[in-house]
Amino acid sequence: MSQALNSPPTLSEQYRGYPERLASQAQESKNRLYSNKTAPESVPRKRGVRLPPDTTQDGFDRAISALQQQIGQQNVVLNDKPLIDGWYLDHPNTHDAFHVVDQEDLVSSAVAYPESTTEVQTIVKWANKYSIPLWPISMGRNLGYGGGAPRVPGSVVVDLGKRMNKILNIDPDNASCVVEPGVSYFELYEEIQRRKLPLWIDCPDLGGGSVLGNAIDRGVGYTPMGDHFANHCGMEIVLPNGELLRTGMGAMPGKYGADNPTWQSFQPAYGPYSDGMFSQSNFGIVCQMGVWLMRETGHQSYLFTFPRDEDFPEIVEAIRPLAQNRILGNIPQLRHVVQELNVTGLPKSHWYSGTGPIPRDVVRKHARNLPTGECSWVFYGTQYGDLAGIESQLEIIKTAFFKIKGTKFFLPSDLPPDHYLHSRAKVCAGIPVLRELDWLNWKPNAAHLFFSPITPTKGADAKVVHDINIRLHEKYGIDLFPTLCVAGREMHYITNIVYDRSSDDEKRRSAALMRELIAAAANEGYGEYRTHILFADQVARTYSWGDNALMRFNETIKDALDPNGILAPGRNGIWPKKYRGKGWELLGDETERAIGGGTIEPKKTMSRL
Template sequence: MSSPASSGDGSIPILDSKYSGVPARLRQDAVDAKARLYSQKTLPDSTARRKTILPPGVSREQFGQAITELKGAIGDEDVEINDKPLVDGWYMEHPNTHDAYHIADQEELICSAVVYPSSTAEVQTIVRWANKHNIPIYPISMGRNIGYGGAAPRIPGSIVVDMGRRMNRILDIDADNASCIVEPGVSYFALYEEIQRRGLPLWIDCPDLGGGSVLGNAIDRGVGYTPYGDHFANHCGMELVLPSGEVLRTGMGAMPGKDGSDNPTWQSFQAAYGPYVDGIFSQSNYGIITKMGFWLMPETGHQSYMITFPRDEDFSRIVEIIRPLAQKRVLGNIPQLRHVIQELAVTGKPRSFWYNGSGRMPRDVIRERASTLPCGDVSWIFYGTQYGDPTSIKAQLEIIRSAFSQIQGSRFLFPSDVPADHYLHSRVQVCSGVPALRELDWLNWVPNAAHLFFSPISPTKGKDASLIHGIITRLHAKYGFDVFPTMCVAGREMHYIANIVYNRADRDAKQRATSLMREMIRETAKFGYGEYRTHLLFADQVAETYGWNHGALRKFNETIKDALDPNSILAPGRNGIWGQRYRGLGWEILDGDKRNMLKDGVSPKLYAALKGGL
């Protein structure tokens, strides 16, 4: 067993030398973020492995023969057996072998091997190999889907297809068309830095952290904060490998260009002719996307700001004021509404700095501690950004200021009104397309911090938002967790994202976090509110909540799965979609499931017997 890792910066990858690295401009930020996280780390870097893993129904001899064949096709150095100690790492140095933020046992959701293709043709080779040997594969772009399962496969023993390491090219940036084409390993950091290197007047849209895959985030329907914040809505054209091994291009890319070149309108028009199929390849397991086009935002003027509100009970009124502003497009971006406890967390100081008690931090303690910060003793904070020329921005801000002034005690602040280290300055960057790392700081809340996201969708109405918030708050209190709500608010819907921060070295905390997730999914579904995205271990329960007309949607998804992937080799179980080979055999973790994932694992005990060694 090794000792806890130091916070030294020698291992932090730099973008110039590694596709998954941090830009040189953020190197010190990364060093500091890692130091803060590792200051509370008590877990060892790794422990001796207790078990090895094989694909289900595959003997060790069969596995060895299949891996030898795969190495011969892809290259010996680009196929790795997962037999080494598991290292959780952190955001910039995360694993591709398992979930860094394991909610089950660390050795539960692990792969048997990792393969690194370099091209669409090699992805085809891998898919055909998987069909031949009946071995499940699990594709990842960069594996930074942290909070939703990371790089972990849903079926233990699957082969992870890591496309980031060798498929990380920016294939094209068309300045006139304001578009680009990227491979899975292109991060927001990489795309931003390349646009800056070329001196192009274009913006990207990034989520809170910039290290994730542009392509991967979009196909999971992630969001950002500029007017181009709906990432999937702003994609245009994709190339993918179907579970049969065939290659498909969607949209205008289905039409060949002159002399075999790419069609010149592939990144200009999304739908092309006939059914618009792109959507079925988001949040699914119907294909492996190897190239994807995106629209970029023309550079423009911008002004970020924050508005504070003094009372918890202001919440419903705030949402009601936001709705017409967003519907009329007065609000320039997808703004965030956060509770003041997150002002404490984003300082990077641990919970113990603010409060040493057990259970949820009392509201009076939050008030007292917040009063020492620039925001003061408030309850809610709205972060927004306006875009355009100075005259139009000024007019927009006057309308917004007037609307929110209806709430007594509200206060309007610009970046110049708060210290240079305040979180608002990070929002300025993110909301103008500059990827950052600041959002890592709230993870330092507890030792060995990990987190789960609970992400239901609410109408942008005060009564709906308040009902969801009430359920989440009540259940967090029941299970002893602080509530970290972030609302990403649009004109008709808002993403309510609750961050459950837990100590991954604490088995009790992991079990409580699991129970909290299950109950929040169940309770909000009773009122017709569902998650838009979830951790892979809760995907079956979430998919089950979309049960209108006896689960017609789920049956439809299964019909497509069985037609495209008759051998069920591609990411079985992803987003609750199981192929016929696994369906109904106990792999699903549905509401009411009694298994203790820390003790019992996720694999059905009778699987091998039921399938006769499949």
């Protein structure tokens, strides 16, 4: 518990830190999670530095020494110290803090910290010379999807965030900016406020992640500009052979060597639109990116509650025309009421003393005592514009939702200051917060996986995926926490699978649940938009139309751009030729079998993980 009392880092102290305005909230959140912690900070490691595949100790030592000479000894650090999972703002870049396998299974051999695009090129050329795989991360805060862990153990993590953390430009007239990978939502927001610019950012639920990294992983936020990759414009990329590429209008040189003045104004430029190739891929390392910002505007957040579980399809049907006609102002969330319990930050034991999933009647009983009262579904939305426009939009939304018997409507002023709606209101106004960490306190030593399929915004489709979740969560004895991020034609159905990372049994069941969810949803035609690195192969193989035409296309591109297979092998299920078909893919129960002291360390023949 002593470490929990240490103050988390501020932005002035560390690029991964929090703004001063959140000082008390950050400390309270960390203390809350540590108060429910029973596992030690670290345990003695069972092995030393994990070497990259097909690399001897002497060869690795020579390679690391060469890289240290090129970018500085202090900027290439061996991963030979105790593995500490840490907390959100002091998480590791050496392994997955939310490990679903043994803590030492997915670890790097070393971490490199480049300062510039030029140094990234140096690292990539070095990796090609010494045949050492690289695993680039922006800040490594995609927790629930693998964090900073490499898919191939022994890879060298390239941490772009520590020294490449500059806001290169903010253009108030164009409502855009250019950032490096280490710029967090916190940092971008604070800089805009410091300059007193009438601009908003769009942030996800937590503000500590990389603006660039979240966009290229196709993350989402909640203002009208919540599709982050759709609102990027222009990238600077180091290719796997070390060459440099600028996409979009950046491919045209500006006058007198300056950047092209339209680089952050028009996305496609001329010819094939190549930017999408560098999202969720291992085709290059994005070192700079343009981001469109939102003009400051009036806004009003609110929530609706719906009384019955079986209202779910009808709620979705009511949402669709509102979203398609752009009546809904943002990307709203539809959450099950059990989320109202866990977002309080109180542990599961506060609500239920049993060993299995919290029963529905217990959830209903506790919901009666919450500020919004007994209900089953909660819809969080925000409208934008002037007062008259907002009131007009809300009347249309109320008319649609009040057709569902028992629906209730709340404004922030109707609820106490600590209610979650106040946090949602900030996020939906582009103000990054930390509140979303609180639901992680549900379990001791809590970690989580995200199951994130896409469904049409249709009640029947959403019900199929929801019923699969209900059935399989019951089978594996795990609490179901569904959140739907809603758009006009599709919904991200995001399930938070929360487990105790100190329990081999809970990790095994969570991994088994994840694999069966992927398979069952795919069997009905619903696929994930994003997943944890250990499930990437399985998810990628569900997109198998045309005898795996998409994967064959991706592999063709990978082999052309990365013939030596050094850049992020296995990311999103894309393996280079040197790894392909040699047992690296995880397509069945391999994750579960790695639990409890098993190993995924590759043999010299690259045998099965």
